[in-house]
Amino acid sequence: MDGADTDKATKQTVRKQGSPPNLASKQTPPIYTPEHLSQLDYQRDLGDPGEFPYTRGVYPDMYRGKLWTMRQFSGYGSAKETNHRCKFLLEQGQTGLSIAFDLPTLMGIDSDDPLSEGEVGNCGVAVDSLEDMEILFEGIRLDQVTTSMTVNAPAAILLAMYVAVADKQGVDRAKIRGTAQNDILKEFIAQKEWIYPPQPSMRLVVDSIEFCTKHLPAYNSISISGYHIREAGSTALQELAFTLRDGIEYVEACLRAGMAVDDFAPRLSFFFDSHNNFFEEIAKFRAARRLWAHIMRDRFGAKKEQSRMCRFHTHTSGYSLTAQQPANNVVRTTLQALAAVLGGTNSLHTSSRDEALALPTEEAARIALRTQQILAHESGVPDMADPLGGSYFVETLTSQLEEGAWGYFDKIDAMGGMIQAIEKGFPQKEIQEASYRHQKAVESKEEIVVGVNKCVSDDTLPIKTLHISPALREHQVQRLQTLRAQRNHQAVKQTLSELKGAAQSDQNLMPFLIHCVKEYATLGEICYTLKEIFGAYQEPSF
């Protein structure tokens, strides 16, 4: 078997399915055969589930032992409303919480800042101070749930608030479980909700990883995310490569800060998109585990098994959902969820059918959760670990994606690392190109989107969408102003000034942040204090 020919041939198939043109070539094999796997070595490249390099999954029995965590991303309006939605989801059988914050919170500004106008409570819950966080988790014991907090630039501050709530509930810090997204690199690359320049931003990440390693041993200190990279328009390969290369950057930063790899690496977690191309997505998840195992063992000398395991959350693609014929989105999400489960995800969010139009209604959110429950309890899919392992096609795709990712790592290493690559605009430009190509392909019908450029119909019924009342900001601002009037001014001033001092030194900032939030310093005040030392990031134009 000629390896090069196989390569060319299989790559063409990938492109025909709407995948990265950089995998394109001229021949298409009609089928895949054992010859395509002639280079594959079972022990070296796959291993049993639970064994290095974990291509087939991180646990020996996968979902027979424990189903994936069903973790629906939610959060809107006030802390009280989100508390209600969280309790509703827990009652419906959801096993972990996932909190969305509104944009002012994500950008580290308070609800009464003029820039917050129109944004308060819109795409997540508004958190200005510890008081909001206390309301958010009222009646929910933090040793009874795992909570994923989707927040990046001010992640360390939200984590400080979460720890403060646990302290107040009398929960042992060692029992706090969950994840803060805390992945600033993909913000510079894709989602673009940054505050500080890359270097001080990395310091906040490293400080929080170090704090978690020492004090929150059961907490995932970071969720290194490809989801946003993909949703910004990247290909599956770019998502895989940039995400794992971001992972390498974080590991290197922690090593430079003096941490030992096996102390912190077991708690690094990942987060991927599940998009439309079914087999390519499954292959991407499998390739991610194989790549990370090799990176951690060979590049960083990690000894612990857990350090070498790529554990990840998956979110079905929001971008793939259409505003046209929105009921069809349930079907898209089902296929994407199935791909994630066949790919061995550890936790899953399924999108709601109305997300191309607005925030999901309770009914739409319930159908999305039910989709996972049907998959878990009726389909039989979770009974077997990595059921596609050994498939000529899936194994070939897995190897191709892996190879493509190594190619990107080499390029980014040659630039001096991910921060340098970001400063050059490399990943940003790659994503922009891919996203523009995709748009053109849809418009020329080279790629089909049912209900959009084929099978179009006007007979869809309008679906109810959720609106956030503009009065919400007024309430939030009123509460915030009452808080500002009632708290201990001297203590707020004092803790903020100590934080500023610490920011100028190389001390870990987490204990200082916890002091600030416990005195009800607001998120905006804390972020502003740090901005005085760290400066603000301005994106160069590419």
Added chain:
Amino acid sequence: MPGQKIRVLIAKPGLDGHDRGAKVVARALRDSGMEVIYSGLRQTPEQIVQAALQEDVDAVGLSILSGAHMTLFSRVVGLLKENQAEDILVFGGGIIPDDDIPKLKEIGVDRIFQPNAHTSDIIDFLKETLHEENH
């Protein structure tokens, strides 16, 4: 407008950083021969209107995915009026629910493009509308 290139400002008001759509639209308009200025992220309505006036654009395209469109689009339209620049065409896109579209039209947004709109629709809309206005 014979012989004259259409000038468009593509702007991102509000706090969201989702610039995929804005950038794709900016590039498609540019590829179709228009002159396009992209504002960059997180511009206030005041900054957007100031840029529109300074750059003497024919149209302003607003992209927002955070749900703040009712507040921010109406501020942009209002500020254009205050500056006697209501002849500038205003269009928008993002995650905008159906129910909001008539309300946005009422306050003076000329056209909303929802997710999955084609860039060719946006180009046609600009060419047709601006062409008619000039004849």
